[in-house]
Ligand SMILES: Nc1ncnc2c1ncn2[C@@H]1O[C@H](COP(=O)(O)OP(=O)(O)OP(=O)(O)O)[C@@H](O)[C@H]1O
């Protein structure tokens with residue numbers, strides 16, 4: 001039986017490292033499909049339309065939502081973000097796992113949707129608030145007022161940590177990467193074995209009954 005795909009969701013406060021970790025996971029497993037979000041935020045230097053995000057206008061984003069084209073969507077830091085539905089449905093039907101880099105609102109929407117049984121959600125915590133700030137500054141992509149706004153909202157995001165299947169502190173990057181790989185490998189094994197295990201236990205039950 002083909003395993004149906006997993007929806008692997010990474011969330012964290014901005015700057016904790018989920019995009020960096022998502023990049024490493026994609027290099028580790030090239031079959032992982034990254035869910036390219038649509039956003040109304042302006043592209044950062046080096047970001048490519050269709051690869052990092054689909055950069056769209058507010059009316060175009062709203063049309064996609066109204067047409068039911070988004071699996072989830074949310075307003076984050078004053079911009080709209082959403083995960084297009086069609087590529088996700090195609091991927092999971094063909095047994096391909098999908099990786100999301102989305103906030104807690106999106107994670108909650110997918111976890112409460114008809115696709116909830118596919119969800120593997122992982123929250124990434126920073127080692128400290130000071131280090132979170134250092135990482136946002138080091139990234140060098142956002143203006144100081146944008147960084148300040150993201151820091152102000154960081155607790156909003158962190159306060160949802162306990163709604164996730166797994167929580168990791170991203171202190172050493174290599175260690176966090178290894179832990180993520182371990183979680184994903186174990187969940188793949190667990191979910192691929194589940195259908196056969198039910199049949200196996202039924203067979204054991206029937207063998208047990210034959211003894212009495
Ligand atoms: N474990 C780590 N140790 C030190 N630096 C890290 C670590 N993980 C990520 N970084 C660095 O922190 C910065 C922010 O990381 P990244 O852009 O991946 O965060 P993010 O959670 O995806 O943020 P956003 O939500 O804004 O997209 C980057 O410069 C990245 O190289």
Ligand SMILES: Nc1nc2c(ncn2[C@@H]2O[C@H](COP(=O)(O)O)[C@@H](O)[C@H]2O)c(=O)[nH]1
Pocket residue numbers: 011012013014037038041072073074076077081082083101102103104105106107
């Ligand atoms: N609910 C959603 N959140 C998303 C999506 N794509 C990204 N995000 C989150 O937004 C913030 C900011 O991202 P940035 O690229 O502007 O730094 C971050 O927490 C992302 O995880 C989405 O499709 N839905």
